Amino acid sequence: MExxxxxxxxxxxxxxxxxxxxxxxxxxxxxxxxxxxxxDKNNYHQFQPLFYQVATAGLEPSSISFxxxxxxxxxxxxxxxxxxxEKVDTDSKTIMTPIGNLNYDILVVAIGADTNFFGNExxxxxxxxxxxxxxxxxxxxxxxxDFEKSVTTPDFEERQGLIDIVVVGGGPTGVELAGALAxxxxxxxxxxxxxxxxxxxDIYLMQGADCLLKGxxxxxxxxxxxxxxxxxxxxRLNTRVEDYDGKFVFIQGDEKIRxxxxxxxxxxxxxxxxxxxxKYTTYGNRIAVNRQNxxxxxxxxxxxxxxxxxxxxxxxxxxxxxxxxxIQQAKNLGxxxxxxxxxxxxxxxxxxxxxxxxxxxxxxxxxxxxxxxxKGFFAWIVWLFVHLRALLGVKNKLFxxxxxxxxxxxxxxxxxxxxxxxxxxxxAENE
Amino acid sequence: MExxxxxxxxxxxxxxxxxxxxxxxxxxxxxxxxxxxxxDKNNYHQFQPLFYQVATAGLEPSSISFxxxxxxxxxxxxxxxxxxxEKVDTDSKTIMTPIGNLNYDILVVAIGADTNFFGNExxxxxxxxxxxxxxxxxxxxxxxxDFEKSVTTPDFEERQGLIDIVVVGGGPTGVELAGALAxxxxxxxxxxxxxxxxxxxDIYLMQGADCLLKGxxxxxxxxxxxxxxxxxxxxRLNTRVEDYDGKFVFIQGDEKIRxxxxxxxxxxxxxxxxxxxxKYTTYGNRIAVNRQNxxxxxxxxxxxxxxxxxxxxxxxxxxxxxxxxxIQQAKNLGxxxxxxxxxxxxxxxxxxxxxxxxxxxxxxxxxxxxxxxxKGFFAWIVWLFVHLRALLGVKNKLFxxxxxxxxxxxxxxxxxxxxxxxxxxxxAENE
Numbered sequence: 001m002e003x004x005x006x007x008x009x010x011x012x013x014x015x016x017x018x019x020x021x022x023x024x025x026x027x028x029x030x031x032x033x034x035x036x037x038x039x040d041k042n043n044y045h046q047f048q049p050l051f052y053q054v055a056t057a058g059l060e061p062s063s064i065s066f067x068x069x070x071x072x073x074x075x076x077x078x079x080x081x082x083x084x085x086e087k088v089d090t091d092s093k094t095i096m097t098p099i100g101n102l103n104y105d106i107l108v109v110a111i112g113a114d115t116n117f118f119g120n121e122x123x124x125x126x127x128x129x130x131x132x133x134x135x136x137x138x139x140x141x142x143x144x145x146d147f148e149k150s151v152t153t154p155d156f157e158e159r160q161g162l163i164d165i166v167v168v169g170g171g172p173t174g175v176e177l178a179g180a181l182a183x184x185x186x187x188x189x190x191x192x193x194x195x196x197x198x199x200x201x202d203i204y205l206m207q208g209a210d211c212l213l214k215g216x217x218x219x220x221x222x223x224x225x226x227x228x229x230x231x232x233x234x235x236r237l238n239t240r241v242e243d244y245d246g247k248f249v250f251i252q253g254d255e256k257i258r259x260x261x262x263x264x265x266x267x268x269x270x271x272x273x274x275x276x277x278x279k280y281t282t283y284g285n286r287i288a289v290n291r292q293n294x295x296x297x298x299x300x301x302x303x304x305x306x307x308x309x310x311x312x313x314x315x316x317x318x319x320x321x322x323x324x325x326x327i328q329q330a331k332n333l334g335x336x337x338x339x340x341x342x343x344x345x346x347x348x349x350x351x352x353x354x355x356x357x358x359x360x361x362x363x364x365x366x367x368x369x370x371x372x373x374x375k376g377f378f379a380w381i382v383w384l385f386v387h388l389r390a391l392l393g394v395k396n397k398l399f400x401x402x403x404x405x406x407x408x409x410x411x412x413x414x415x416x417x418x419x420x421x422x423x424x425x426x427x428a429e430n431e
Numbered sequence: 432m433e434x435x436x437x438x439x440x441x442x443x444x445x446x447x448x449x450x451x452x453x454x455x456x457x458x459x460x461x462x463x464x465x466x467x468x469x470x471d472k473n474n475y476h477q478f479q480p481l482f483y484q485v486a487t488a489g490l491e492p493s494s495i496s497f498x499x500x501x502x503x504x505x506x507x508x509x510x511x512x513x514x515x516x517e518k519v520d521t522d523s524k525t526i527m528t529p530i531g532n533l534n535y536d537i538l539v540v541a542i543g544a545d546t547n548f549f550g551n552e553x554x555x556x557x558x559x560x561x562x563x564x565x566x567x568x569x570x571x572x573x574x575x576x577d578f579e580k581s582v583t584t585p586d587f588e589e590r591q592g593l594i595d596i597v598v599v600g601g602g603p604t605g606v607e608l609a610g611a612l613a614x615x616x617x618x619x620x621x622x623x624x625x626x627x628x629x630x631x632x633d634i635y636l637m638q639g640a641d642c643l644l645k646g647x648x649x650x651x652x653x654x655x656x657x658x659x660x661x662x663x664x665x666x667r668l669n670t671r672v673e674d675y676d677g678k679f680v681f682i683q684g685d686e687k688i689r690x691x692x693x694x695x696x697x698x699x700x701x702x703x704x705x706x707x708x709x710k711y712t713t714y715g716n717r718i719a720v721n722r723q724n725x726x727x728x729x730x731x732x733x734x735x736x737x738x739x740x741x742x743x744x745x746x747x748x749x750x751x752x753x754x755x756x757x758i759q760q761a762k763n764l765g766x767x768x769x770x771x772x773x774x775x776x777x778x779x780x781x782x783x784x785x786x787x788x789x790x791x792x793x794x795x796x797x798x799x800x801x802x803x804x805x806k807g808f809f810a811w812i813v814w815l816f817v818h819l820r821a822l823l824g825v826k827n828k829l830f831x832x833x834x835x836x837x838x839x840x841x842x843x844x845x846x847x848x849x850x851x852x853x854x855x856x857x858x859a860e861n862e
Contacts, residue, residue: 004583043579044848060491061850069623070843076625082579082849099583134851148474148513152435152530192500194507195435395837399830406826412501417475418513419492420565 003037003100005079010035013337014095014104016085016273018045018068021305021326022110028334030075033341037079037102039095043068046133047391049323050400052173054136056180057144057417058407061133063399066392088275090298106300108333109273109287113306113321116267116284126246127264130173142261143184144418151195161260163201166249168241169266170207171214172358175224177263178205179360182231187411203232204257206239206249208266213366215320216356220366223375227360241266268321270307282309286318291348293333304329312351319351323390328352359383362408434468434531436510441466444768445526445535447516447704449476449499452736452757453541459765461506464772468510468533470526474499477564478822480754481831483604485567487611488575488848489838492564494830497823519706521729537731539764540704540718544737544752547698547715557677558695561604573692574612575849582626592691594632597680599672600697601638602645603789606655608694609636610791613662618842635665635688637672637680639697644797646751647787651797654806658791672697699752701738713740717749722779724764735760743782750782754821759783790814793839 005012011034015022018040029036047064054061072078087096088107095102115129128139143165150162167178181203190198205212205228211221212228212235228235240252241262248256270285280295282288286309288296293308295301305326309318319325329349336346355369357379365380367373384404391397406412436443442465446453449471460467478495485492503509514528519538526533546560559570574596581593598609612634621629636643636659642652643659643666659666671683672693679687701716711726713719717740719727724739726732736757740749750756760780767777788810790796796811798804815835822828837843 004585042849043575044850060493062491062848065848065850067623067848073622073625079626081583082576099580137850144474149530152512154435191504192498194504195510399833402830402833417493417496417498418473419475419496419568 001100003081003083003097003102005035005037005081005102008035010077011105012037012103013106013108014039014102015108015110016040016095017110017112017271017305017307018042019048019110019112019305019326020323021112021308021330022108023068023071024327024330025108025110025304025334026072026078028331029078029337030072031077032338033077034106034337035077035079036075037081037104038068038072039081039083039085039097040068041082041084043080043082045071045392048131049172049387049390051130051133051136052177052180054133055130055139055143055177056184057140058180059400059403061137063396063403064391065133066396071392086274088273090275090301093300104300106302106337109276109295109301109303109307110305110326110330111271111273111307113268113270113284115264116269117264118267120243123241123244123262123264126244127168127262129264130177131268139261139263141418141420143181146260147189147193147196148418151193157258160200160202161247161258163196164204164257164259164261165202166204166206166241166257166259166262168206168262168264170205170209170212170235170237171265172356173265174205174207174263175212175228175358175360177265178203178228178233178235179231179364182228182233183361186231191412202234204234204236204259206241206251207235207237208240210237212237213358215322216358216366217368217373219373220358220368220375223366224358224360227364227366231361231364268306276301283318284309284321292336292346293329293349302333304333310349312349315351322356324354325351357383357386432531434512434514434528434533436466436468436512436533439466441508442536443468443534444537444539445470445533446539446541447471447526448541448543448702448736448738449473450479450541450543450736450757451754452543452739452761453539454499454502455758455761456539456541456735456765457503457509459762460509460768461503462508463769464508465537465768466508466510467506468512468535469499469503470512470514470516470528471499472513472515474511474513476502476823479562480603480818480821482561482564482567483608483611485564486561486570486574486608487615488571489611490831490834492568494827494834495822496564497827502823516704519704521706521732524731535731537733537768540707540726540732540734540738541736541757541761542702542704542738544699544701544715544717546695547700548695549698551674554672554675554693554695557675558599558693560695561608562699570692570694572849572851574615577691578620578624578627579849582624588689591631591633592678592689594627595635595688595690595692596633597635597637597672597688597690597693599637599693599695601636601640601643601666601668602696603787604696605636605638605694606643606659606789606791608696609634609659609664609666610662610795613659613664614792617662622843633665634663635667635690637667637670637682639669639671641668643668644789646753647789647797648799648804650804651789651799651806654797655789655791658795658797662792662795699737707732714749715740715752723767723777724760724780733764735764741780743780746782753787755785756782788814788817 014037044065050064053059068080083097117124146162153159213221243250287303306321332349357367359365363377365383366375367379445468475496481495484490499511518527548555577593584590644652674681718734737752763780786800788798794808796814797806798810
């Protein structure tokens with residue numbers, strides 16, 4: 001069976017994955033002489049930098065997600081198909097999906113990366129990842145459910161397991177999440193659970209390296225650590241989590257910590273696409289590409305974003321796996337494809353570092369710009385502004401902004417609801 | 432095991448269920464000389480009149496849900512416990528739950544009603560109910576997923592199954608939902624799915640009786656029918672749905688309609704509480720109570736809201752199962768319990784009909800007040816205002832209002848996202 005997409009004389013670009021890279025490329029190719037088919041397992045683009053606020057009940061999933069169909073309404077050359085990709089055949093230039101096959105002239109792999117559990121099955125099956133809005137929602141529900149349980153749990157050890165949270169990984173995700181959890185502990189939980197001694201809640205941030213936020217400046221990483229400690233987070237540097245049995249986290253060197261919830265943000269690994277042979281991939285399962293994001297050794301196949309591994313003069317070991325690289329690579333590829341249409345020469349990709357930032361709590365953020373660094377309230381305002389600006393859709397911007405203003409002045413995120421869509425199958429089983 | 436609630440000299444009122452009735456009673460008893468334990472399977476109160484807007488992607492679940500703990504923060508005599516009730520023992524005055532047992536001095540049953548499938552197992556297991564925010568979310572996901580599928584379904588019959596929707600039941604839920612679906616068809620789907628011929632979408636509203644909105648005036652019920660027809664809904668009066676095999680809806684008299692989605696809003700039946708014997712219940716599984724909502728024949732047990740059946744002069748067959756009755760009964764019971772504390776005489780319940788209303792679409796609503804009736808734009812404004820006012824929480828009011836304003840001017844509900852919380856179990860199985 002064929003996927004139902006019109007046959008035209010236009011070259012067909014199939015983009016697999018709709019994160020920052022895939023989406024930006026599709027926007028570049030809107031209303032051009034390419035036919036664009038955008039494939040994603042979700043019908044929306046998700047704004048990853050704010051997942052941690054969904055997890056801590058500060059924002060709704062819908063506020064940081066944007067429907068793909070809405071984005072491409074006025075672009076008749078773009079077709080959105082919600083499906084997974086089972087396999088790619090780069091010889092016959094076909095992708096296989098559960099809803100049918102599709103030929104491509106140009107394939108762009110923008111499938112991103114997922115949580116890396118470094119082969120530890122115990123951790124993989126028990127720790128909570130944070131690489132999708134669904135996972136963030138799951139974490140939110142788990143936190144709220146465990147606090148509800150803790151109120152009726154008289155046993156001290158058991159209660160500690162329910163209320164303590166271990167975050168593993170001192171990158172931006174881990175730091176921002178630990179900060180947001182500390183704010184929940186400091187401002188919200190004492191009001192919601194007067195019966196609970198909130199002093200008993202421990203939030204741990206475990207970092208294998210000797211500093212937090214390794215990609216940032218030493219000043220910012222020190223500042224982030226100081227902010228977190230000030231807020232009551234137990235920051236442990238040079239600490240490796242070795243195992244997790246669902247009740248105890250085992251730390252290298254004989255220590256163990258009781259926690260029913262471990263959030264794993266300690267690393268990522270490139271997603272796999274069946275049909276792209278292992279020989280094309282390199283460190284961290286990334287696909288090796290040339291300076292124009294073309295997969296080395298494959299005709300008409302490109303890779304962009306977190307999944308791509310490109311060596312540039314200043315980045316001999318590849319670029320950092322961050323949104324800015326993904327967006328800039330997609331822009332460059334989009335322009336090159338448009339240059340092809342006009343038979344102009346392509347240009348090589350060159351990453352322009354716009355800086356990096358992380359927020360730790362209210363009035364507390366760190367910003368590294370290429371020329372200078374700053375922290376505190378002003379950094380926090382810059383962080384808010386940059387993220388609002390990057391969010392897709394006027395309504396999302398408005399609602400996120402209102403939520404932030406509301407939360408700032410009331411010290412209260414009011415989304416502490418354990419809502420799960422009803423499952424029809426489950427219902428049928430019960431009856 | 433005992434549920435962890437402090438023992439005091441105060442009388443303990445246990446309220447089971449936190450709909451309009453249970454919540455109102457708990458609010459009446461805030462900071463009184465009763466200890467109040469509020470039990471619900473959710474940690475939030477849900478605003479049922481707007482479920483249909485969640486189902487049609489107009490509002491977020493969080494906008495119409497309110498966290499219980501937040502409500503009772505400043506009320507140290509109130510304890511919220513999120514659990515189900517397994518059984519009640521009215522002799523020993525104990526309730527049994529998965530998190531332990533609890534003694535009561537006064538038990539208030541406010542467990543409401545659920546969808547009535549009238550014993551048809553086929554319909555029960557396949558049709559979609561609309562009695563919780565989770566079910567509304569499930570309906571939203573089903574609608575959006577089926578439209579995605581329809582785009583790649585070349586077979587006409589199969590596509591009809593995916594895009595046609597049958598709503599069964601011409602009460603307020605059915606009417607408001609059918610209207611909202613028609614607006615989706617008219618304003619939103621043609622923009623989102625330019626590849627689809629939206630003329631092919633059929634929305635059916637099946638009503639067994641000879642008019643819609645049976646509780647309202649003949650004028651309003653006629654007006655609602657006219658509004659719906661104008662918007663393109665196929666309204667079928669005197670039409671009984673007899674069966675549903677998941678593909679075809681079987682209508683009395685040999686007709687069948689292909690539809691993968693059937694929404695069942697054709698009736699409700701009182702929820703059951705193990706330990707309250709059948710002999711205390713009457714029509715529609717409602718618990719028979721006296722004029723003070725005391726269960727006939729049981730000491731210190733009360734029933735309020737949809738689950739209660741009380742005969743009043745003007746209502747010889749019981750009150751309509753609507754929010755206003757629930758709220759007024761809870762108020763009266765709350766006042767009576769407070770009168771008990773002061774050794775004052777109790778008062779009988781008397782229902783004051785404040786009128787009823789239903790909205791069909793933008794600028795289209797019907798309102799019946801005790802003295803007069805009206806319809807159209809002004810009725811619609813009144814409907815919006817009354818519902819906003821009834822919503823709990825300033826933030827919910829603000830966000831719902833902003834959503835309505837946004838949707839009104841953009842003709843666009845932007846929440847068309849298929850988001851499901853990630854399931855850890857599922858993840859473990861896949862690996």
